[in-house]
Amino acid sequence: MGQNIILNNQEIEHKIKRIAYQIYETFVDEQEIVIAGIASNGFVFAKKLASALENISSIKVSLCEVYIDKQNPNTPITTSLSQAQYENKGLVLVDDVLNSGTTLIYGVKHFLDVPLKKVKTAVLVDRNHKKYPVKADFKGISLSTSLLEHVQVVFEEDNDYAYLS
Numbered sequence: 001m002g003q004n005i006i007l008n009n010q011e012i013e014h015k016i017k018r019i020a021y022q023i024y025e026t027f028v029d030e031q032e033i034v035i036a037g038i039a040s041n042g043f044v045f046a047k048k049l050a051s052a053l054e055n056i057s058s059i060k061v062s063l064c065e066v067y068i069d070k071q072n073p074n075t076p077i078t079t080s081l082s083q084a085q086y087e088n089k090g091l092v093l094v095d096d097v098l099n100s101g102t103t104l105i106y107g108v109k110h111f112l113d114v115p116l117k118k119v120k121t122a123v124l125v126d127r128n129h130k131k132y133p134v135k136a137d138f139k140g141i142s143l144s145t146s147l148l149e150h151v152q153v154v155f156e157e158d159n160d161y162a163y164l165s
Contacts (some may be wrong), residue, residue, distance in 0.1 A: 003163040003164070003165055004163055004164040004165070005161055005162070005163050006125070006141065006143065006151070006162050006163060006164050007124070007125070007140065007141060007153075007160075007161060007162040008161050009158065009159050009160045009161060012124065012140070012160045012161065012162065013160075015124060015140030015141065016045075016048050016049055016052050016140075017052055018140075019049060019052075019122055019138045019139075019140065020049055020052035020053040020055075020056060021056060022138045023035075023049065023053055023092055023120070023122070023138060024053060024056055024057045024059065026090075026118075026120060026137075027059060027090045027118070028057075030059055030089070030090045030117070031059065031060060032059065032060040032061070032062060032089055033059055033060075033061060033062070033089060033090040033091065033092065034061075034062045034063075034064050034081070034085075034086040034089050034090070034091045034092070035049055035050045035053070035061055035062070035063055035064070035091075035092050035094060036063075036064040036065075036066050036079065036081075036086070036091055036092065036093050036094065036107075036111070037063070037064070037065060037066065037094045037095070038066045038068055038093070038094065038095045038103055038104075038107055039065050039066060039067050039068070041095075041096040041097075041153055041155060042066070042094050042095035042096050043063075043065045043066075043094075044096075044155045045094055045095070045096050045122075045124055045153070045155070046063060046064075046065075046092075046094040047063060048155075049092075049094060049122065050063050062081065062085065062086070062089075063080075064079050064080055064081040064085075064086060065079065065080040066078075066079050066080075066093070066107055066110070067079070068103055068106060068107055068110075070102075070103055073102055073103065073106040074106075077106065077107065077110040079110075083114050086111075086114065086116070087114055087115055087116070088115055088116065088117060089116060089117060090116070090117045090118045090119075090120075091111055091116050091118070091119050091120070092119075092120045092121070092122050092137075092138070093107050093108060093111065093119065093120070093121050093122070094121075094122045094123070095107075095121075095122075095123050096123065096124050096125065096153040097123060097124065097125045097127060097151050097152075097153060097162075098121075098123040098125070098126045098127060098130075098134075098136050098139070099127050099129060099151075100129060100130060100131040100132070101130040101131055101132035101133075101134035102131060102132060104121055104123070104132075104134050104136075105132040105134045108121065108134065120137040120138065121134070121135070121136050121137050121138070122136060122137065122138035122139070123136040123138075123139050123140070124139070124140040124141070124153055124162065125139075125140060125141055125143055125151050125153065125162055126139040126141070126142045126143065127143055127144075127145055127151055128142060128143065128144050128145075129145070129147060141162075143164075145164060149164050149165065150164070150165050151163070151164055152165065
């Protein structure tokens with residue numbers, strides 16, 4: 001099977017900007033929020049969202065990298081920020097692609113052990129194949145695919161794209 005581009009660089013930039021505005025509208029009353037990206041591509045996407053959000057608002061953004069073993073999500077989850085650094089703040093958990101929902105739901109579960117003002121989720125591509133009752137509050141694109149198809153997001157210098165294979 002070949003590659004079928006579903007989002008090019010310009011489209012991804014537009015999605016990032018739109019999601020940043022949606023995050024701003026949701027957290028408009030906050031002084032500071034945490035954008036927590038799931039390692040590795042989710043964190044790259046989170047950095048892009050944080051940058052876009054800082055360009056359009058005065059909200060202070062703290063970036064957090066979330067380490068989840070995607071093969072065994074029951075193993076303890078670690079983050080680049082200490083719990084005290086995101087306690088009592090608004091938080092957006094970010095990943096590049098929402099497939100079955102396993103990674104996102106275990107990520108959300110980790111943050112539920114901490115008192116937070118509000119928790120939201122953001123993904124670039126929502127595949128609509130959920131195993132768990134998890135939804136993306138902010139999404140770039142929803143895509144109905146077959147279970148045999150695979151969505152991949154590539155972040156390269158000035159050439160981001162997503163494709164279906």
